[in-house]
Amino acid sequence: MSKKNKEKVVLDTHYTSGEEIFNNKYVPVNHGKRPHLWLGFAKAVARIFVRKPEVVWKTEIPSEPCLFVCNHTKIYAPVAILLYYKNVRLWANFYFMYLKDCWNHMMKKVLKDRNPILKGVAALIMPLVVWTFKSIESIPVFHDTRVKYTFTEFVDTLNAGKCSMVFPERTENQVSKYVYEFNRGFTFVAQTYFKQTGKLLKFYPVYCCQSLKKFVVGEPITYNPDEPMRAQSVKIAEYLQNEVTAIADSLGEHDIVLYG
Numbered sequence: 185m186s187k188k189n190k191e192k193v194v195l196d197t198h199y200t201s202g203e204e205i206f207n208n209k210y211v212p213v214n215h216g217k218r219p220h221l222w223l224g225f226a227k228a229v230a231r232i233f234v235r236k237p238e239v240v241w242k243t244e245i246p247s248e249p250c251l252f253v254c255n256h257t258k259i260y261a262p263v264a265i266l267l268y269y270k271n272v273r274l275w276a277n278f279y280f281m282y283l284k285d286c287w288n289h290m291m292k293k294v295l296k297d298r299n300p301i302l303k304g305v306a307a308l309i310m311p312l313v314v315w316t317f318k319s320i321e322s323i324p325v326f327h328d329t330r331v332k333y334t335f336t337e338f339v340d341t342l343n344a345g346k347c348s349m350v351f352p353e354r355t356e357n358q359v360s361k362y363v364y365e366f367n368r369g370f371t372f373v374a375q376t377y378f379k380q381t382g383k384l385l386k387f388y389p390v391y392c393c394q395s396l397k398k399f400v401v402g403e404p405i406t407y408n409p410d411e412p413m414r415a416q417s418v419k420i421a422e423y424l425q426n427e428v429t430a431i432a433d434s435l436g437e438h439d440i441v442l443y444g
Contacts, residue, residue, distance in 0.1 A: 242401060274351075385406070403427065
């Protein structure tokens, strides 16, 4: 990587509206590369079928970049953010960004006992899947010692003035009618962020209601550097999943789309 590409961009990150924090027009985190024209075309087509959601704030609007923690739905939540909110960088499992890893994941897990024809179709579109995930600049989520790369990407994202969103639901252990249990590993990024910047990361619970086309943002929880991280990770994750459930309850009866 060239010296030029390593330089950080210093930006005014004081946001003045909910729309601004979700949709700021500045700051690509891909070191100034332009998105491929085909990606822009694909997004334009997708917007015909996916209506822009409303963002509802039940808390004060953040004054600096933060981490939004959202239920996954099936695919609506990440797709809607990707299509309409440029200032939010999504987390995504690393294997969607590397062809060999994507192949192993699909063939050994997702499609392990499925029809050979389906496997053939998956093999044909897999390069497109990998290209798409690389093009949208997701933060790759690793589940081993390479997680330090995930955390580095996250810190660089916030330092560049962008917010981030993670979808931490497991695919088992449903804790309410709206969500599955949240993984806890993502919470440790707050410790890294504090060590590198001296700033206290705020985690904002977000409930995506697909049927109402809304993202509802609740009261945040803030990292405490004086509290042991292992115990704090449980506290943060449980707070967020409980708040997402409470936000969902506050919307009254609506169609629920679960992740699993």
